Amino acid sequence: MDFYKGNVLRIDLSAGTTAVEPLNMDWAEQYIGGKGLLLRYMWQEVPAKVDPWAPENPIILMTGPFAGTGVTTASRLVVGCKSPTTGIYTDSYVGGSFAPELKFAGYDAVVITGKAAEPTVVVIKDDVVEFRPADKYVGMQTSAVEEAMRKDVDPGAKTLSIGPAGEAKIPWACISTDQYHKAGRGGHGALMGDKNLKAVVVRGTGSVSVGDAKAFLDLIYKLHEEYILTEDNLWAHEEGTPVLVDPVNGAGALPTRNWSAGEFEGAEKINSEAFQKIRTKKRACYQCAIGCRNFHATTFAGETVRGEGPEYETIALCGANCGIDDIDALMKFNELCDELGLDTISTGSVVGLAMDLTEQGINDFGLRFGEVESYVKVPELIAKREGIGAELALGTRALAAKYGHPELAMEVKGLELPGYDPRGSFGMSVGYATSDRGGCHMRTYPTGDEVVAGTSPANEIDAAKIEQIVVGDSSKGFIGQNMSSIKFSAILCDFWAVTPEQLVILFKELWGHDFTEDEVLKIGERVWNLGRLFNLREGVEKDDLPKKLYAESGAFAEGPSAGQAVGEDKFNAMMAEYYTQRGWDASGVPSEAKLTELGIDVRL
Ligand code: SF4
Structure with missing residues (x-):
């Protein structure tokens, strides 16, 4: 299979050792890459119920299949771990150019475990991986670290680093790359700090193979013309x-x-x-x-x-x-x-x-x-x-x-909420409550329809809207959890309003056989359910919101959303509807039938 390099790099910071093993291609076929493949690796690599601060809790860097190929917005990296902020699954996506460079160095993924005895920088130059002392970089801010790596390692080095907040293990410290790009949510930077890992630097001299390069470039041109450089995306x-x-x-x-x-x-x-x-x-x-x-x-x-x-x-x-x-x-x-x-x-x-x-x-x-x-x-x-x-x-x-x-x-499962109040955008109530990494708007985005496009009532929520939250509605561009899960497994940026139809085209290039749109969404559903299993295994708390966001008593007295609240009974009814539509029981556990239907090979 082209696109993938077929290699996972393992780095043990405690032992100071590295190893390369083959990428599990069965998992890649089932979960595509990015979020899906990250979750499948996390199920295996994160010891059940491990303390998030334990050296055994890995930080996993996962690319997507299209990183480095020229597919627009696809050269992103996802970073995953059991979050020191929330104690559950977290993933965080970062742009820039680290992911393609990692593939050019020969790796699709990196699994980092252990804890270095002293502050350390890991330098990956193709098949040579070094541990370097990081004392002189301790305390440096993020842009200074990157500049130092370009000087000390290679002028073309791509760096993932932490700043002083990561070194101090601030629970929401992020990882930086290309100076302004952040794997921001869930505390990956804090975990890097705890592992005494100031930076991971990569320089690769290889390439990514795409089979028939001319045909592939023609496809990219067509995607740009027809689907990307359109008003659906150019607002960004x-x-x-x-x-x-x-x-x-x-x-x-x-x-x-x-x-x-x-x-x-x-x-x-x-x-x-x-x-x-x-x-x-x-x-x-x-x-x-x-x-x-x-x-x-x-x-x-x-x-x-x-x-x-x-x-x-x-x-x-x-x-x-x-x-x-x-x-x-x-x-x-x-x-x-x-x-x-x-x-x-x-x-x-x-x-x-x-x-x-x-x-x-x-x-x-x-x-x-x-x-x-x-x-x-x-x-x-x-x-x-x-x-x-x-x-x-x-x-x-x-x-x-x-x-x-x-x-x-104002948080859900310990993760602070982003910038959309459910009192003015009702769909976000169920969206936040069921997000797999805690308070987050990037799994489903009802605000897009309810507020920005105005195609869905902002002060109503019913079974039809729950279906859009679960699946998405490609005809309207409504981002649902299944759709975002497959999009983030291909690791396409949120700012490409990609549809299942467009993913069918890309996945045919990847795997060489036809997919239906339903099959594409089914992969997304598989990914979402595996995330749920992971969180249940780790002891996730009840799906809920800060009460004032849905209870009648929390409604604003004035302003455009005055008097609006989903209502406590309605919220509970919608959560029950959500679980039913998901094929989960009343406490949010996926049924055996659902797991079998989705071909998920792990169980609680
Ligand atoms: S749309 Fe913006 S954030 Fe997304 S990949 Fe392109 S430049 Fe990066």
């Missing part, structure tokens, strides 16, 4: 995710001041139009025709601040959720998080919570909604666990619990 190039600020705010779904409102009065100062005024250039990940990465420049406190982003989620959580409408301060906050290696969703969430606790007189953190001076100091305090940072580093759930107000923590 033209405006990028800040375009979401206005519609989400207009629907009363923009988390504001720790989710105490759904409409932010300062939104127009941090919306797409505002960012376009300070935009300087665009950039793309490896061989991506869409090129959505936006660079901005401004000044804050007399200093130039320039960089990529912020994306919508950062604007929502670090902006509106903290009451911040100062675009310069928001740019600075985003830069600090990027350099320190902090996920911005979780950082914005915990800072918003600390502001709320202060404003309500519960504990004075010296932080207030909208107050810039104290706000921009917080990322560094968190990353170094200094001053109030030592407490904020507990994370949203533990911080709220410590001060006796768990109801103020």
